[in-house]
Amino acid sequence: MILLVLIASVLIAGVTIYQYREQSKDYHADRLERKEEQIKQSIVYTIQKTTYPVTTENLEYIFMDEIYQIADVQNVNFNIYDLEGQLIKSSRPTFERDSISTCLSAEVLNNLQDSTDERYVEEKSTAGDKYQASYTYITDTKFKPVGILNLPYFEDNSFNNKELKEFLMRLGGVYLLMLLIAIALAYFISKYITRSLQTVSDKLNQTNFEKRNEKILVDNPSQEIGKLIEAYNAMIDELEQSAVKLARSEREQAWREMAKQVAHEIKNPLTPMRLSVQSFERKFDPQDPNIHKKVDEYSRTLIQQIDTLSNIASAFSNFADMPAQQNETLNVVKIVKLALDIFQEDYIHFICEEEEIIAKWDRTQLIRVVTNLVKNAIQAVPMVEAPRILVTVASEGEDVKITVEDNGVGIEDEYREKIFEPKFTTKSSGMGLGLGMVKNIVEMYKGSIDFTSKKDTGTVFTVRFPKA
Secondary structure, eight states, X not given: OHHHHHHHHHHHHHHXXXXXXXXXXXXXXXXXXXXXXXXXXXXXXXXXXXXXXXXXXXXXXXXXXXXXXXXXXXXXXXXXXOTTSBEEEESSOGGGGGGSOSBOOHHHHHHHHHOTTSEEEEEEEETTEXXXXXXXXXXXXXXXXXXXXXXXXXXXXXXXXXXXXXXXXXXXXXXXXXXXXHHHHHHHHHHHHHHHHXXXXXXXXXXXXXXXXOOOOXXXXXXXXXXXXXXXXXXHHHHHHHHHHHHXXXXXXXXXXXXXXXXXXXXXXXXXXXXXXXXXXXXXXXTOTTHHHHXXXXXXXXXXXXXXXXXXXXXXXXXXXXXXXXXXEEEHHHHHXXXXXXXXXXXXXXXXXXXXXXEEEOHHHHHHHHHHHHHHHXXXXXXXXXXXXXXXXXXXXXXXXXXXXXXXXXXXXXXXXXXXSTTOOSSSSSOSOHHHHHHHHHHHTTOEEEEEEETTTEEEEEEEEEOO
């Protein structure tokens, strides 16, 4: 890139200098031709009004005074030669005539005679300055040549050279800026190219079976790096599928073990209950004087075993350890702030435009709702370069709205319908009871919870519940 800028600057500078020189050359040639045409018209006019016969010998008398008048009007000096190349008359002062050639060379006469337009321009240089000299015939009223008009023209390129210098200075400044920009771009492009390899290396080092691994996304990688990225992403897909299968297998195994334990615990009281019923049926005698006492003992035994079954069922149904509902009047803003105090992450932010929002809720369960939603948000942003979690509390008429927003990995469409199901989770650890418990708590207070999510952009959970 730097080489291209340097080559372009040299080429453009060369073309610019060439263009200025050609333009200057064309300008001087055109100016010389215009001056020559103006002088010729003045000469024709002088010839037409002279009383002398228009011959070569009379040219000196015809232009004795008129040559100076023409030179003054046209602001240019010129010379008149006869057809043999001898100087007849010059518009220059007498003391300058020593520098004027009194006889034209044979080369000039031959070139003028051989030219198709009866005009010859000679280019010369003297004392380092370039000048041109044009030669053309002076004709009589019948267009017969009677003399030669010589017009010296000195090229003044000082203005063009000044303009060229200024233009090259500006062009040099522009290309210097472009060169600096090219150096900066070359640096960042080289860093970008090597960044692909660094990204692959970092992702390989961060690969962990126990967490969700992100795929490598690199725009326009080279063919070799592209194949490496494809292989890595395929491995991540297989690893994620294996993790999901393993998590599902572990949960199923845990529930199977729990079911076995529950079945075993249920069988323990059922056995004495069965034996008691069989014994009572076998020994029942309505005439027995102690029949009431035996019925009481039998009833107590059955009630005891039934209580044991009830305790087992209660323990299983209360697996999430949900406390009983305790309504109390509290400041939702204060309680949400209190729930956020347990988190040490500096990317968790809280916003509320009101100092106090009063509602009837259970303090402990409100804290549990907020902490579970924030924990889920924290688990969604470990791989984000600049993680951010925003918790907001606001009043909406008679309702309270709490939102927990993150910029994490998002929730895939295939999991949207199952996200609040008990025992469902996309993580390899945990029983999947968090969001299900949150939904149960919110609905217990006649509220609602929903969410919006976009993959690799983030998720927003919104909880609404009445103030009273």
